[in-house]
Amino acid sequence: MNNELNYLLGQVAKGRVSRRTFMGRAGALGMSAAMANTMFANSAAAQTPVRGGLLRAGLQGGESTNTLDPALAASEVPFTVNMTWGETLVEVDAEGNIGMRIAEEMSSTPDAKSWTFKIRSGVEFHNGKTVTADDVLATLQRHTDENSQSGALGIVQGIETMEVNGDSITLNLHTANADLPYLMADYHLMIQPNGGKDDPAAGIGTGAYKVVVNEPGVRHGFERNPNYWDNDRGYADQVEILVINDNTARVAALQSGQVHMINRLDPKIIDLLKRDPNVSIQNVPGRGHYVFIMMVDTAPFDNRDLRMALKYAINRQEMVDKILGGYGTVGNDFPINSAYPLFDSSIEQREYDPEKAAFHYKASGHDGSPIILRTAGGAFPGAVEAAQLFQQSAQAAGVPLEVKREPDDGYWSNVWNVQPFCASYWGGRPVQDQMYSTAYLSTAEWNDTRFKNEQFDNLLLAARAELNQDVRKQMYSDMAHILRDEGGLINPMFNDFVDATSNNLGGWTKDPNGEQMNGLALQKCWLNA
């Protein structure tokens, strides 16, 4: 963005420039009207940041068993903690574009098989060491090692060789991947000094805040990194994350002013909390979805008609209304929604249709014995109730469903990916390729529906190498159709991320990538005096 435009946006933020003036000037600078309009709105909404103070978040999703090793981060608190002290090469911004962080430039060969990242100069780790391309290389190496147990292992396995060239690092891939920058934004891949090989859990990175207190499962305290390179982040002097796993306690902490932001608001209480004048609800449609999964290689779910019967027997709108309290959107039996780039919105929405369900059920020739659906309170919030709603809507179509409640403890090891039909959830991924590669490719480790379709696999691999976005979009649309009609995924709903903030907080913006502005709220927000 050029300087003139930056200056203009600053004037808008200060209220000195009208929309008409801004649009005229922006047009003169060669900007389209629609884009200028969005920029005006964004900028006008932003207030002037206030520096200083102690900013506190009360978050669910932390345990005393957490560590600062970014390779092992799996739940919400470690994620946010790592985002606060660490940084990745690049990031995915709220519009789904790639933003530059430790890398300041990137480029690829035309076949998308080789990617080069130029490291931003003068960025310092918290221990005073300057970031080099070798640190980046060591970081990626550490995550490639099976012993690191990294959550990003699947991502870095696609890299065949890496080479450092001065202040640049080049990644050569096994197969072409047009989405590689999105993979490098993965939250496990925090750049650490010598890749964290010496002490993976030291909590030393390049982020806006330094770790001061690390009491896993209790609280994490940080102070501002005075040498941070980006002036537009890190307004508060200190930030603190309190681990508050109890829903009621979290809301009470926000209402009583002890914290300024909380995550995972229970949809049941949103309407009640709206009455509090000191609190704002912040919801944003995300990519996460609550699902029921059938293994297509196991009887009776190996019968396509039976799968179709179940897909028609679920009332998606009712689920969104009752389970998500309206804070979500209906799913369409594939894992992608409009929050993804290259989403095809013209795919027909599947509706609740008892007649079609009955038709397919009859065609399946099922013996009439109850179909067992396993669920647990921990599968997703409201999973037991959702299964019961499913049972009732299926019953109305003559499809016999039996809900079996399983204990939360061990659900992810004994039921999910083991039993043929159960409730589950997916957190979503930044791009379609990553979502499909994680769970729907024939060879995917987490292929929890056992979906194996050659045509689908070929399309996925071809789309990965395709740099023409129109062709790519068509490929993803074809894949969505295949999965929707053949797959074992029943996707009734995409859930919103629902956070809440106190009204003295400034700078909150919507980010569909994750809760708490994708973990960056503590850096991008400030306390109004």
Next chain:
Amino acid sequence: MVHPIIRLVVQRIALGLLLLLAVSILIFGGTQLLPGDVAQAILGQSATQQALANLREQMGLNDPALVRYWNWLWGILHGDLGTALTNGHDIATDLGKRFANTLFLAFWAAAISVPLAIILGLVAARYAGRWPDKLISGITLATISLPEFVVGYIAMYLLAVKFRLLPSVSMIFDGMTLGAKLHAIMLPVLVLVLVVLAHMMRMTRAAILNVMQSAYVETAELKGISPGRVIWRHALPNAIAPVVNVVMLNLAYLVVGVVVVEVVFVYPGMGQYLVDHVAKRDLPVVQACGMVFAAVYIGLNILADVISILANPRLRHPK
């Protein structure tokens, strides 16, 4: 010749230690019965046979159970509780901090509730059947009848959210002044006091009323001593044994049974620590917590026994 009372006390303590040993066998045996072993718990789904074998060798899991039990017990006796599987921290250090927090909360709850319960019990006994008795009994029975998290949420709603008098998050940490810590834990202390009050109060009242039936109290009354003095000088010392037992039971509850209150008020105590590690199958931590809880429980009960023995004049002055 050894004084019989010393013999009795030593006997009690020896019995307690024996019990603790039995508990350690139960805890160790129980965790051995769980499916899978520690190596599988650490490596999870990605475990390969080779990695499992290496780790088992490294951790000495191939030794017979008896040897492993002995090594574990020997470690505990030397203050070595092992390392946590999930984050590699030394258990004794982590657990020590949490245990200190739990004791801190329990201490202040006890410091308020025990004297208060005994005084209220005495007042209720003094005015038995009259309005002060009924009022005290009614209120305390009402608070004990509600589950502790309900009491907690009500207190939180009124005192933290509605009137903003007290913090709803009772997080304490090193570096806070005592005053700040006390301010932070006021709500959980209040809830715990309300929860344990009734039990001790009712027991005090019942024990005193029981003693009040006896002949020597009648004599004291006939001598013209005031009712308050009769209770204080003659009834209370003889009612100590049952009261102490109930007090100790409640103290034990304050240490080992407050998981729910800790969760509601986000208090970094031992209960929350245990729950986190149970969820992750971190067996060494679970075993260590089990031993600490058992030791506290048994220790307080020994203390109660000893005090009861000492409070009994027939044992104190044998013929």
